Amino acid sequence: MHDIRAIRENPAAFDAALGRRGLSPMSSDVLAVDEARRARILAAETAQAAQNAASKQVGAAKAAGNNEEFERLRALVAEKKAEIAALTAEADAEDVKLRDMLLRIPNLPHPDVPEGRDEADNVELRRWGTPRVMDFSPKEHFEIKGVQPGMDFATAAKLSGSRFVVLRGAVIRVHRALAQFMLDTHITEHGLTETWTPVLVKEEAMYGTNQLPKFAEDSYQTTNGWWLVPTSEVTLTNTVAGDILEENQLPIRMTAHTQCFRSEAGSAGKDTTGMLRQHQFEKVEMVSITTPETALAEHERMTRCAENILEKLGLPYRTIVLCTGDMGFGAQKTHDLEVWLPGQNTYREISSVSVCGDFQARRMNARFRPAGGGKPEFVHTLNGSGLAVGRCLIAVLENGQQADGSVDLPAALHPYLGGKTRISADGAME
Structure with a gap:
């Protein structure tokens, strides 16, 4: 969420930053509501002062036997009391309106984010690895002969509908090994603290990490008000909601492996085959x-x-x-990692790592006390996939596929598979 004081102080800079995202100026609308709110607060304070003054004079008028003045002052006190109540209610309504407006405005891009309209304007920073040259036509993950026995979309559709999958045998074993490998690497090599969190959260947690109010249709809500997390970014980030931390507690670095749930409301017709875009999936989050x-x-x-x-x-x-036109709602700056998928002959997103500044912290009221003293400041929050387990499974299967339909598995997974190294063409772990 944005700092209304910063918008008041420099509305032109605010609008210019939104313009980099391809958005129209919004400061005038925001400041109009802010001014209406502040005017009613000031009017209520003025009425309160008048009520207080009249209240003090009521007793004096009664003691002096001046009944006419006494009745006038009593009527004035009652009038001001009603006026204060009405102005306070109006100020509260404007405050709710202002907060809702601020909650729906995306984060401002960091100055070094490249300008652009859409994904065509994203800037490649680096590449690693060389796509393997295959002497056969590579297949997508769900077409590989050895994978097909362990990847059942028909049964999943019978159980739940489209964009679900049932995994069995060797395939789910590799999927599980990937998640364990990711967690172990983050914990032992990257210094992250493994954390287990709920997948059902209160509404305020979804507001805290900017899934609400703007993206309600992209998530699932239960009948009793809980929300299913689209990613454990929601729970991990909200662990500090409402807290004032000491600076020496920072940085806090966490990782979690959870189920994630997304309605994919905005992706109709995209990636409908295979398990690239699912309603339920697993992710190791940072x-x-x-x-x-x-x-x-x-x-x-x-x-x-x-x-x-x-x-x-x-x-x-x-x-x-x-680029500025392709960043997510809450991000100041984002790096995407795109993995090579030979079955599609292209790179596809497998991780998105974002710095959000104090955008989420303001929503959560998460602060820290500077070591040198002074007022508490808002923390800065970051999140990233480390990685999406299902998409990583896809990449492992497609990059390791062989001409006969078997799949050679990465050496890093062998210890997690009891020494097994491949999926045979008939779907067995070998």
Whole structure:
């Protein structure tokens, strides 16, 4: 959420930053509501002062036996009381309106984010690995002979509908191994603290990490008001909601492996085959809570954590920085990692690592007390996939496929598979 004081002080800069996202100016609308709210607050304070003064004079008029003045003052006190109540209610309504407006405005891009309209304007930073040259026509993950026995979309559709999958045998074993490998790497090599969190959260948690109010249709809500998390970014980030931390507690670095749930409301017709875009999936998430001064360095560090997972698995990838027109709602700056999928003959997103500044912290009222003293400041928050387990499974299967329909698995997974190294053409683990 945005700081209304910063908008008041420099509305032109606010509008210019939104313009970089391709959005129209919004400061005048926001400030009009803010001015109406402040005017009613001032009027209520003025009425309160008049009521207080009249209240003091009531007793004096009665003691002096001046009944006419006594009745006039009593009527004035009652009038001001009603006026204060009405003005306070109006101010509260304007405050709700202002907060809702601020909650629906996206974060402002960091100055070094490249200008652009859409994904065509994203900038590639680097590549790692060389896509394997195959002497046969590579298949997509769900077409590979050895994978098909363990990837059942028909049964999933019978159980739940489209964009679900039932995994069995060797395929689910690799899926589970990937999640364990990611967690172990983040914990032992990257210094993240493993955390287990609920997948059902209160509404305020979804507001805290900017899923609400703007993106309600993209998530699932239960009949009793809980929301299913679209990612454990929601729970990990909200662990500091309402807190005032000490600076020496920062950075806080967390990782969690959870189920995630997304309605994919805005992706109709995209990636409808296979398991690239599912309503239910698993992800190993990374979240960092930092000071403002260290946030950008932490962003680079988190990006390297995600890249390291792909490198250990031997999966070619590229790292890009998203342009202003392609960034997510809550991000100041985002790095996407795109893994090579030979079945599609292209790179596809497997991780998105974002620094959010104090945008989420303001929503959550999450602050820290500077070591040198002074008023508490808002923390800065970061989040990133480390990685999306299902998409990583897809990449492992497609990059390891052989001409006979078998799949060679990355050496990094062998210890997690009891020494097994491949999926045979008939779907067995060998």
